[in-house]
Amino acid sequence: MAKAKSAFVCTECGAEFPKWQGQCSSCQQWNTLSEVRLAASRPGGAATTNAGRGGYAGDLSREVVDLGSVDLTEVPRLSSTFEEFDRVLGGGLVPGSAVLLGGNPGAGKSTLLLQTACKLAQARRVVYVTGEESLSQVAMRASRLQLPTRGLKMLAETSVETILAVAERERPDILVIDSIQTMHLEDIASAPGGVAQVRESAAALTRFAKQSNTVLLLVGHVTKDGTLAGPKVLEHMIDASLLLEGGADSRFRTLRGQKNRFGAVNELGVFAMLEQGLREVKNPSAIFLSRNEEQGAGSLVMVVWEGTRPILVEVQALLDDSALGNPRRVAVGLDPNRLAMLLAVLHRHGGLFTGDQDVFLNVVGGVKVLETSADLAVLLAVVSSLQNRPLPRELVVFGEVGLSGEIRPVPSGQERIVEAAKHGFTRAIVPRANAPKRSPVGMEVIAVDKLADALEAL
Missing domain, CATH: 3.40.50.300 (P-loop containing nucleotide triphosphate hydrolases)
Incomplete structure (x- = not known):
């Protein structure tokens, strides 16, 4: 009977090694190698399974074909x-x-x-x-x-x-x-x-x-x-x-x-x-926009793009005097590292200091925002909470913020504005490159180039 062999496989990337080691040399992760037993070979040298090592079993054609002759009929x-x-x-x-x-x-x-x-x-x-x-x-x-x-x-x-x-x-x-x-x-x-x-x-x-x-x-x-x-x-x-x-x-x-x-x-x-x-x-924006009648400071609606459609979600910011030497930066639904970077841009190019404040950020509804179009909305919500001044309920914001304080355009800007207008919003602060030539009926679009322009527009 053939002796069973073993190998060490990385649980992160699937790379195989003949012996255990602390770090996977393929993905550079530590303590991810686990021992697995390999199937013994059958008589004649054929392995019991070749799945995962290339090729499908069965009667598959082995002839090469020209790419131009492949049938393009949609499945x-x-x-x-x-x-x-x-x-x-x-x-x-x-x-x-x-x-x-x-x-x-x-x-x-x-x-x-x-x-x-x-x-x-x-x-x-x-x-x-x-x-x-x-x-x-x-x-x-x-x-x-x-x-x-x-x-x-x-x-x-x-x-x-x-x-x-x-x-x-x-x-x-x-x-x-x-x-x-x-x-x-x-x-x-x-x-x-x-x-x-x-x-x-x-x-x-x-x-x-x-x-x-x-x-x-x-x-x-x-x-x-x-x-x-x-x-x-x-x-x-x-x-x-x-x-x-x-x-x-x-x-x-x-x-x-x-x-x-x-x-x-x-x-x-x-x-x-x-x-x-x-x-x-079927209309998730209506679910995520269930807001209170009384508008509080630090609350703002932004338009994010998920796959092939825009969705309106509310972002909330809360700033409070920190009793710690290292103020906390907590972001739920957003990248905490990007929040720290945006606060530095706000200090350098907006003139507002938050180094002595605990900053808490939350995207209402449990949505995880992965794109950068939320940058401008996050900063304006932070400013609203810092100065304890509520923003208008009919205001919607989107745009990416660069390290030099510029407001960069985001994909599908026109569709985001139209979606906001459908839900009754009458004012929008957007990057200048995303501003439409003709605004939707009842919508006032404020185009900005710099963070200072957006703060002034508030």
Whole structure:
């Protein structure tokens, strides 16, 4: 019998090493190498699995073709029955694609996929594989959510070989795996959830999806810092990586696309968690703009661009005299490092000193703003709180702030102004390069070049 071999694999980047070392020389991360056992070779030297090491098994054509002769006919997409889900996917589910859905425990990953599977099963062949719950638990949840259960094929299994055998027999249009961390291959001598098991199981399932033109939906766990658990190579294998976010104290969930080969990245879908499950929010700006009648200092509305649409969100700033030698800088929903940089620009080019103030920043609604168009709104909200002077309720602001105090343009400026006008805003402070030639009816657009101009416009 062949002796089992082992290797050390980095959980961050998937690089393999023959022996343990403290730092991964590929991604420079410390203490990320874990030992995995490699499958023994079969007689004749053929490995038990070659997933993840290049090539698909099966009858695939090995002939090269000219790129100009490739058929450009667009692949028809399958609707997930959720418009917000379809938006994040880039227009719907693509046959033969692998989609990974991650999120914190309790965010609603299984609920969203169960709702999608039950509705799709009324017209498509759907197989839902659960490795974490029993069939009775899934049936109880579907009954509580009042979902149509007839037609949905269920399987409680964690063996990838058994799942592939059932999938070969059933030939489903959609295959749901909940979750990939519970799956295992018999040939891999390691526990489910390990680096080798997750990598090889995902590769085998993805290979089946590509060969059979099946939509593969995988549920993935996340680590304590919110990143997807498992080797980094898992995110390279799949076609789309989605993250369902939302705190336990909020009934709203945001579905964000982190990788998508068939659509825009950073597309955002908004859902509300109700007793009947997840319900899509088709106008998220109206949800995030539920403000009090009395306007307080430090509150301002900004327009951010998420994927292919603008969204209006409220940013709040609070400044208070610091009793510490090193004042605190806390940002929820924004980059704290960028906040420190913007405060330095405000001091240097705006003449306002905040070095003795604790600065707290919050984006209302639990939205995470990743783009730089929020810079100008953040600074004006800080100035409003510092001087304890409320800003007009009808004011909306966006623009990037440079280190020399200039206000830089942002993409899709015209669409942001139009979206603000639709929600009743009558005044906007925007970069001069984003100012329209003709403002929307009832909208006063103030174009600025420098931070000092924006402060003067207040």
